[in-house]
Amino acid sequence: MSKLSELPVDRLSEEEARQELARLAKKISAHDKLYYQLDTPSVSDAEYDFLLRRNNAIEAHFPKLIRADSPSARVGAKPALGFEKVRHTVRMLSLGNAFLDDDVEDFIARVRRFLGLGEVETVILIAEPKIDGLAISLRYEKGKLVLGATRGDGAEGENVTANIRTIGDIPHQLKGSAPDVFEVRGEIYMSHADFDLMNKRQEREGGKIFVNPRNSAAGSLRQLDSTITAQRPLRFFAYSWGEVSELPAKTNWDVLQAIKKMGFPVNPLIRKCKSVDEALAFYNEIQHKRSELGYDIDGIVYKIDSLDFQTRLGFVSRSPRWAIAHKFPAEQGESTVEDISVQVGRTGVLTPVAHIKPLTVGGVVVQNVTLHNEEEVKRKDVRLGDTVIVQRAGDVIPQIVRVVTERTHKRSKPYEMPEICPVCGSHAVRELHPKTGEPEVARRCTNRLSCSAQAIERLRHFTSRDAFNIEGMGEKTIQEFFEDGLLKEPSDIFLLEKLYSKDENSIAQRDGWGTQSAEKLFTAIEACRKIGLDRLIMALGIPQVGETTAHLLARNFQSWDAFYESMKGDNAVSNLVNIGGIGEIMAQAIKDFFNEKTNRQALDRLLKHLNVTNITAPKISGSPVAGQTVVFTGSLALMTRNEAKARAESLGAKVSGSVSKKTNLVVAGPGAGSKLKEAEKQGIKIISEEDWLNLIQSP
Helix, strand or coil, X not given: CCHHHHCCHHHCCHHHHHHHHHHHHHHHHHHHHHHHHCCCCCCCHHHHHHHHHHHXXXXXXXXXXXXXXXXXXXXXXXXXXXXXXXXXXXXXXXXXXXXXXXXXXXXXXXXXXHHCCCCCCCCCEEEEEEECCEEEEEEEECCEEEEEEECCCCCEEEECHXXXXXXXXXXXXXXXXXXXXXEEEEEEECCHHHXXXXXXXXXXXXXXXXXXXXXXXXXXXXXXXXXXXXXXXXXXXXXXXXXXXXXXXXXXXXXXHHHHHCCCCCCCCCEEECCXXXXXXXXXXXXXXXXXXXXXXXEEEEEECEHHHHHHHXXXXXXXXXXXXXXXXXXXXXXXXXXXXXXXXXXXXXXXXXXXXXXXXXXXXXXXXXXXXXXXXXXXXXCCCCEEEEECCCCCCCEEEEECHHHXXXXXXXCCCCCECCCCCCEEECCECCCCCCECCCEEECCCCCCHHHHHHHHHHHHCCCCCCCCCCCHHHHHHHHHCCCCCCHHHHCCHHHHCCCCCCCHHHCCCCCHHHHHHHHHHHHHCCEEEHHHHHHHCCCCCCCHHHHHHHHHHHCCHHHHHHHHHCCCHHHHHHCCCCCCHHHHHHHHHHHHCHXXXXXXXXXXXXXXXXXXXXXXXXXXXXXXXXXXXXCCCCCCCHHHHHXXXXXXXXXXXXXXXXXXXXXXXXXCCCHHHHHHHHHCCEEECHHHHXXXXXXX
8 A cells, every 4th residue: 555545534635635536436446347247356345345434534534525436426337238227216325334343333423413312312223244245126016026136336237037036035926915016135145055066066067167156146147048047056135125115114123024024035143232232242243153154244234223213314325324334354465576567547647566476365366466656665665576465455456565574585676666657658757736845646647648548548438337338448449449540539439430340441350359249349339429418527537527526517507518618608617616516626627627628629529429418407206395405504403414414315405505596495593694694695595494394394
């Protein structure tokens, strides 16, 4: 881990925090794709969770720097091609993580503060083993199974109903009386014994030997041929629910008991805990007997038992406030540094990477370990030939914890970072920090316009899953096409079929290609000519603008013409700042992007090939505040400020921390000050907390 990465969050400068968030977003996104879409994770859950934890801590300390592509606003990856896409009526979200006992205590303390509970009031928890498998949603109508879907990116998954019907643990018809609509959620997994038997059978038959139960279960469920899934020993544990027409109970525990009576297997180890101490005792008990369970788990999940409390707590962008996963510790291993190379990223940053003797840590083979920057290399004094401790607990490419100097008999010279870009030969420098005047941690290639590494990375970002999501345009293909002159900028993608589909220079004639693969690529590109406004904005690679901010901008401007024209005007920055969630630094970065003439010219060339669809602001049926911007000020007596905000957002309102011309409603309690005066000055509607509750509870 680099010196920057090891700095406590409260010691990071704003620029350092921005760099860290950019690094974290990129690495977590790559891991999401490997885990959720390709079912081939390269890292353990522990290191992935460590990465998320640092990202969330930096965002909490620097809220103005939260990126649009922040991992805290995403779950998983977009579904792969081959299955019908399914939109989840109720999003399938991930869980926040705890790594220490103190984290669990902090979780309960946050719940108490949010709900305004006293220390003496009991908060009952449901504790259950966290199964390491594949999350699935099962929809039943009139008691009959009608749909099985993977989690996908949380909002949209894959229809795997035919495969789900082959799993014996999952009933086709529910037992007893059931609500008209009941969506059961749980985990598909494979036991250790079944996994071993399956691999022995595969070995006898000369088939593929599987790596681990989790990947085997995920790959088995996502077979296009359901007869293959039927041959795999898949199992299921139910642990939650999604859309329901009516819940059979008022507590999490009792709903699980009802689900069990309907015919679903529920983990028998689930326990009701009346205190944090009881929950932590359960964690230690299960961790001790983990190897005896017969299936893989990676921690314990704690959920607030009261469904009334769950409703009041609500959700943050990525996870529920009423649940948390207490993860088991990470693993380490020892290896040797065989080489150190340098990679160049989309923004020109040079990143040293240690290539180590292949090492298996936590069931995954590790060969490459990021060193982040030259300060990291110097601080840990990593050299060729060194014996190092590698820990898979913080990056998609694992980290070197330390050099084992006592095991290294003869050390080479200290590693020196190159001052020349290894890709284009231009100077690579550490630019001065705009505030401190000190050299920045990152060393960058100065050739921003024609360095092929940066151009390739920009094209890769444009075609990535959160942007245009063009199947077949992976990093290898982009690099190949770029080096051969087929691609230089995004607009060239939409000219490929016209220019390279018929003569002897066609893509189909290239090594590794063929008529079918070329036609598949052209079809994928053609399908992307129609693109949503949010995905287009995301694809442009505007500094600090990722998925969340792209959605925010799209919902605000609703059409490309409105957005583009606004960015050309003198009031662009002030218009952006008036949007809740966009600060001055981000607004200026967006404006600077559109100020650049070459960017505008490239955009104009691109737009000739696209049909950009407008975004319609979401409407919550029956909500009297959907689409309105609400400001809370003063003291609230009947609910906490966090609860009020969460409730307003759940009804489709936007909650702002300041009063502006876009504010529709101000809810004022005792002690309201400057915000109330500003609302009165602008003639904005002002109501009391009691009036607010009457408003949102009205039919």
